[in-house]
Amino acid sequence: MLEQFKLYLQKKVAITDEQFDLISGRLKVKSFDKNEMILMKGEVSPHGYFVLNGLLRSYSIDAKGKTHIIQFAPEQWWLSDRNGMFNEASEFFIDAIEPTQAIVMPKNFIDDAAKHVPCMYDFNNTMLNNSIRFMHKRINMLLSATAEERYLNFIQLYPNLTLRVPQWMIASYLGITPESLSRVRKDLAHKHFKV
Secondary structure (H helix, E strand, O other): OHHHHHHHHHHHOOOOHHHHHHHHHHOEEEEEOOOOEEEOOOOOOOOEEEEEEOOEEEEEEOOOOOEEEEEEEOOOOEEEOHHHHHOOOOOOEEEEOOOEEEEEEOOOHHHHHHHHOOHHHHHHHHHHHHHHHHHHHHHHHHHHOOHHHHHHHHHHHOOOOOOOOOHHHHHHHHOOOHHHHHHHHHHHHHHHOOO
């Protein structure tokens, strides 16, 4: 399984097999069962996750018990609780939607890896900037886009998830009700399949 992660990294940065061997000793592959809770709100977890196969999600639950999905993490996506990197309690839950195998990275993995592979700093900066850009776009979509625009953006971002997750989870991610999502899907079907 670490081989899969090595191949991913080699597509992103100039890292040799020998360098990967130097940095991979602190990585662990962990399997999570479907519906297994990985992180509870209020816990502190300094770990990051790279999904090899399966599907994770990060979410919150409001005072009325409503779930708000922040992010899905399918194959080759990263997921972590940034509060944990600063030894602060998590505001979110993380769980496995499907049986999942993930690389579990300790808190200082990137810093330690960059001592052996300096380009890991640039890789980490790129990932952090992409994460910020993703969140900015997500906030803007939630504030200003129509339900249809949000759904089309979801399909573009997560092209294979519409058949893997229940409709209520997609609706939660989009910030709409499942009934509204049904209407959006029906309207899109009519637009694209008119005779």
